[in-house]
Amino acid sequence: MKRQSSELVTLGVMLALVFLLMWILSPQRFATLTNLQSMGSQLAVIGLLSLGMMATMITGGIDLSIIAVADLAGIVTAFVLTAHHPASGFMVFIAIVAGLAVAVVVGSLNGLLIAVVGVSPILATLGTMILIQGFNIVITGGGLISGFPSAILFIGNGNLWIFPMAFVIFLGFAALLHLLMRYTVFGFNVYMMGSNPTASRFSGVDNTRVLITTYALSSLYAGLAGMIMISQYNSAQAGYGSNFLLLTILAAVLGGTSATGGFGTVPGLFFALLILQSLSSGLTIIGFSGFITISIWGIVILAVFVLNFILSKIGDRRRKRTDPPPYLGGGELRNDETSA
């Protein structure tokens, strides 16, 4: 607990610094309502995707299929919507449920491959990622599906008073995941399984069920991101958001999620997302290209890790520990096996 709260403080300070820096660099344009609104609605898609990614990373796994699943959910929803012209409010609801249901099915399939068949998470989801990408191309014929009712467009582009609807959805589901992880038996089991799967099995946790639920949950969040994506692009297509995949891993890690499992919180991820979004938004305003922004994300992550490493070294020296720390590098993916 102590580790987590100090991490949140660090992230909070970082966020404040980044925000202030961007404000100083472009005082007229950064902290305006319009910019903050656009930051909020841009953050929603990658935010929901990162939440799903984080959940699987806490179990010691990873979910590479999230973008493919988000596209699939969007395409299914778009199919239902365009098949019933003009779509009634009820049809919109059915379409969204259909898209999310397909996402959950794929997520459960991931969970089954990992927990029952015993495939390592990175391989299972790499496989389903390529499979679902292929499936998306086949069912859309490589084309674009467009022409949505205004209710769908509202999800990604509308405002609830001054808050972008997409951001409100993200915030709601982030809070939901936070409650789930923090205050339910399921959440407790996820953390326990992630830090020590053998211990959790022997203390009566059904690891198989925890894994399947987590991957289904991750896909559900990907599906939600898919809904916002088709709304913001006003179309559905295979290949939307493919740049986000690796960035969601970086966002989760910056937020304190461990690549070996057992750690990671929604508030940490939320701060990390705000930091990254402020950086990219601020830099875009100054006139940097999107690519330099992404490379700055990379530099920030590396810097945070290096800083943490140096601080922990200093801490060790202060405690005057005589024995050298055990060698830890090189094998961090070993944890992938823990699902077996």
Add this chain to the structure above:
Amino acid sequence: MQSGERSTNVIKQLLSRHETYVALAIVIFSIVITAINPAYLTLRNFLGLFQTYAFWGVLAVGVLVVLISGGIDISFTAIATVAEYVMATIMLRFGGDIFTSLLIAASIGIVLGLINAVFIHYFKIPTIITTIATLNVYYGVLIAITHGSILHSFPSWFNNFGNMLVFTIPGSHGGSPYGMSVLTAIWIAIIVIVWFILQHTRLGRAVYAIGGNAEAARRVGFNIVSIQMFVYGFMGLIGGIAGFMHGLMIGAAEPNSIYGHELDVIAMVVLGGANLAGGKGTITGTILGVVLIAIMGNGLTIMRVSSYWHNLIIGVIIVVSVSFSAYRGRRAVVRRSVSKERTEAVG
């Protein structure tokens, strides 16, 4: 009697290897494709195929080494792109010859690979995080500087080298002559070198050792620093060589044609039986993985299956392959523990 026993042992051993099944899949697909269109099973088709896939094959060999060491590298597409771009820029501005071009691309690759190694080894950042970050840094900086512009009109000495054939076969029935591309030859040379390093040198065994159990390898006295420097530096070198090959293949440096395919290459290696837990994987498996993906793409085209289906079919193959190998791995563990119990009971 004895020879019969020996041959059943050989079969048993073959059946216990992942590579056998990949090879079997290649044979079965080849038979099906040939039955539908005999144009598939020709030397000309295969030489062309290996020319196209030599570039991916080279990258796959580099990824294999990293996976065996228990790590992962995502940044190699950016390394290849940067190396290719810098090489092309220097070549267009100052000229040079084929060896200096290769040297430039290779050195850039090694430097970028060693940067990865420094973060991984000295700051203990997980390999996947380090290399995702550096993927974005390397590629982002390149695009920010170049604005994604394409370099072309390479000097003729460069393009001529790319079109060179190692041997030529006169085309039958008045067809044009064909042969093995220099790109394929580079792939084969790298395969032989890596095979030798992995199987016949102390360094190669060390790579398997740190992938199997890093702590045990350290205690036995392996120098972890130099092994990790080698692994990521070597991946960088391979990335640089691949960048050079890409220039030869395309005749232009396009910043966005390699980037984004990192997971596809990893999938080929995984198909060949390497797993991400480290300590496992063979060069034969990796070659078979690349060949399987290559003949699938080629075969589907020859069978006139729409290219829309390619990814789906390749995805199905990968899911089946990783599931099958996980299932067999699990069964082997059960069998081992059963036989152990038996011997204990006897003893």
